[in-house]
Amino acid sequence: MSLKPLVWSIAGSDNRAGAGLQADLLTGHDFEVSVSTVVSAVTAQNSSGVSAVDAVSLDTLSAQLESLAIEQTPKAIKIGMLANAEQLRFVADYLASLKQRCDVFVVWDPVMRASSGDSLAGESLAASAKALLHVVDLVTPNAGELSLLSGMSVNDGASLKAACQAMLAQGCTAVLAKGGHWNLDGEALDYYLDAQQELLISSPRLDTAHSHGTGCTLASAIAATRAKDYPIEDALILAKAYVNQGLRLAEAQGEGTGSVAHAGWPTNRADFPRIESAHSKIGQWFGIDNNWPALAPFASCDTLNLGIYPVVDSLEWIERLLELGVKTLQLRIKDKRDAEVEADIKAAIELGHKHQARLFINDYWRLAIQHGAYGVHLGQEDLLETDLNAIADAGLRLGVSTHGYFELLRAVQIRPSYIALGHIFPTTTKDMPSLPQGLARLQRYADLVREYPLVAIGGIDLARAPSVAQTGVGSIAVVRAVTEADDPALALEQLESALCHSHENGNPSTGNGLDSRFRGNDGIARGNEPVCHSPDLACHSHENGNPPTGSGLDSRFRGNDGVARGNDKSQREEALCPKD
Numbered sequence: 095m096s097l098k099p100l101v102w103s104i105a106g107s108d109n110r111a112g113a114g115l116q117a118d119l120l121t122g123h124d125f126e127v128s129v130s131t132v133v134s135a136v137t138a139q140n141s142s143g144v145s146a147v148d149a150v151s152l153d154t155l156s157a158q159l160e161s162l163a164i165e166q167t168p169k170a171i172k173i174g175m176l177a178n179a180e181q182l183r184f185v186a187d188y189l190a191s192l193k194q195r196c197d198v199f200v201v202w203d204p205v206m207r208a209s210s211g212d213s214l215a216g217e218s219l220a221a222s223a224k225a226l227l228h229v230v231d232l233v234t235p236n237a238g239e240l241s242l243l244s245g246m247s248v249n250d251g252a253s254l255k256a257a258c259q260a261m262l263a264q265g266c267t268a269v270l271a272k273g274g275h276w277n278l279d280g281e282a283l284d285y286y287l288d289a290q291q292e293l294l295i296s297s298p299r300l301d302t303a304h305s306h307g308t309g310c311t312l313a314s315a316i317a318a319t320r321a322k323d324y325p326i327e328d329a330l331i332l333a334k335a336y337v338n339q340g341l342r343l344a345e346a347q348g349e350g351t352g353s354v355a356h357a358g359w360p361t362n363r364a365d366f367p368r369i370e371s372a373h374s375k376i377g378q379w380f381g382i383d384n385n386w387p388a389l390a391p392f393a394s395c396d397t398l399n400l401g402i403y404p405v406v407d408s409l410e411w412i413e414r415l416l417e418l419g420v421k422t423l424q425l426r427i428k429d430k431r432d433a434e435v436e437a438d439i440k441a442a443i444e445l446g447h448k449h450q451a452r453l454f455i456n457d458y459w460r461l462a463i464q465h466g467a468y469g470v471h472l473g474q475e476d477l478l479e480t481d482l483n484a485i486a487d488a489g490l491r492l493g494v495s496t497h498g499y500f501e502l503l504r505a506v507q508i509r510p511s512y513i514a515l516g517h518i519f520p521t522t523t524k525d526m527p528s529l530p531q532g533l534a535r536l537q538r539y540a541d542l543v544r545e546y547p548l549v550a551i552g553g554i555d556l557a558r559a560p561s562v563a564q565t566g567v568g569s570i571a572v573v574r575a576v577t578e579a580d581d582p583a584l585a586l587e588q589l590e591s592a593l594c595h596s597h598e599n600g601n602p603s604t605g606n607g608l609d610s611r612f613r614g615n616d617g618i619a620r621g622n623e624p625v626c627h628s629p630d631l632a633c634h635s636h637e638n639g640n641p642p643t644g645s646g647l648d649s650r651f652r653g654n655d656g657v658a659r660g661n662d663k664s665q666r667e668e669a670l671c672p673k674d
């Protein structure tokens with residue numbers, strides 16, 4: 095039994111190892127999943143073209159599938175080249191029955207032609223494709239394949255959208271029409287459509303001839319990330335970033351075109367795509383139908399380090415926290431009419447100003463503007479229903495919730511005042527539709543978006559605060575860790591101290607005591623700023639003679655031997671979070 099999520103690749107062997115099964119294995123390795131392979135055909139090819147395609151028999155195909163299924167069913171399957179219509183129908187039947195036995199995500203890259211231009215499996219496949227379309231969760235054709243599969247000509251945004259709609263009508267759940275061949279304003283565009291949404295993601299077109307294996311790599315990256323439970327939007331973003339990175343690093347091979355590189359988990363912001371809104375030129379050309387805002391930047395919080403950030407639901411709590419010296423806090427009252435909350439919101443805003451604190455109002459953005467709040471906090475759904483320009487024009491700060499790569503990139507595009515990253519650990523405070531992110535993902539998000547104040551939220555308590563702070567976030571938002579503490583003042587002091595100590599001790603990966611978020615991509619320090627945020631609470635235990643322990647863990651959580659004991663409940667819940 096594989097400990098990593100398992101992906102099957104049903105595809106052809108590419109003996110030059112740039113595409114097909116070989117590319118899928120490399121991609122799976124980079125995304126830290128296990129890949130098992132089912133060979134559909136053996137091809138002979140090099141950088142000048144394909145010289146042989148030898149399809150395996152249905153018996154051999156079946157034997158490979160059965161031998162794998164007996165041991166372990168996969169979380170995702172990537173289908174690449176199928177060599178003939180019989181194979182296609184066989185795989186369609188097999189998947190229909192497998193899907194009755196297990197929950198598996200299937201992505202089909204309908205390879206009909208190699209990037210060298212050689213036909214691999216022939217146009218006859220298109221006729222049999224319908225059976226397979228019914229069992230795949232996502233099909234990833236390029237413009238030519240989309241045209242063949244849909245039976246429609248594809249020559250502009252409108253015809254591409256119509257062809258994708260025709261594909262859904264044929265029974266497939268979602269289509270990603272790859273735009274490597276489109277060149278609009280120098281952008282390479284991918285268009286995604288399912289029954290709920292359409293997305294247009296774009297990246298500057300990378301002019302390289304060395305693109306062999308991009309289609310296989312994109313589809314297997316989607317399979318790998320879906321196997322790791324990333325939502326489809328995040329899988330699309332990660333896969334495109336991975337291919338962009340691979341194209342940027344691709345090198346010539348032999349006489350002709352080289353292959354896309356497989357260079358590890360994408361971490362370079364420049365490789366990550368843009369999510370187009372209906373307002374952008376490209377969005378308009380495509381006729382994208384969404385109401386995502388395009389905006390000027392919001393006012394700054396004047397620091398990357400917002401410190402311990404309590405989120406509370408009453409004026410009484412706001413008053414109490416301000417008196418304790420808290421400098422970043424939020425009033426989060428849920429599901430009441432404006433008239434019911436206005437008096438408390440107004441009073442909280444006045445108190446916030448009196449204490450020179452950064453008080454954010456959750457959800458009630460009109461009242462926040464009306465009464466001159468320091469800032470507003472909004473979730474992703476809220477963003478679509480809010481007049482963000484009114485918030486920006488009034489000079490209020492804006493904090494935005496995110497729960498993964500897609501939402502993070504979308505948040506960055508509206509240039510908010512801070513970005514919240516949640517939920518890191520399981521929480522009982524709020525019903526979350528998404529899965530907990532865990533520390534490893536938090537680290538990746540924090541490394542990707544260094545120019546914004548970052549706030550980690552969700553299930554964070556004193557035991558977890560040091561490891562959260564080690565990721566480089568400048569703030570930790572908490573509800574229960576303060577509101578359910580026996581002594582909220584002590585809890586705040588200890589949390590603030592844990593955050594400060596982790597920052598003072600530096601990020602272990604940088605080794606020189608400087609917070610990694612103050613570095614550029616080149617690792618060079620870009621300047622630093624004071625890391626203790628709440629003058630009244632700052633690093634008390636340190637100043638009072640309780641020096642940093644060296645690991646950032648509060649002494650309450652160590653045994654006599656100094657070894658961290660954690661807290662049992664925290665550790666149990668932590669086991670639920672993804673470790674990737």
Ligand SMILES: Cc1ncc(COP(=O)(O)OP(=O)(O)O)c(N)n1
Pocket residue numbers: 403405424426456457471472473474476493494495514515516524549551571
């Ligand atoms: C600091 C911070 N981060 C995230 C949230 C969640 O906001 P949202 O997604 O709008 O959900 P609700 O809080 O409105 O339920 C937050 N409030 N604060």
Ligand SMILES: Cc1nc(C(=O)O)sc1CCOP(=O)(O)O
Pocket residue numbers: 405495496515516517518520521522523524551552553554571572573574575
């Ligand atoms: C309000 C809220 N928003 C979250 C998000 O991830 O967007 S998690 C969360 C609740 C955080 O509460 P606690 O500190 O008690 O776990």
Ligand SMILES: [Mg+2]
Pocket residue numbers: 456457471472473476
């Ligand atoms: Mg909200």
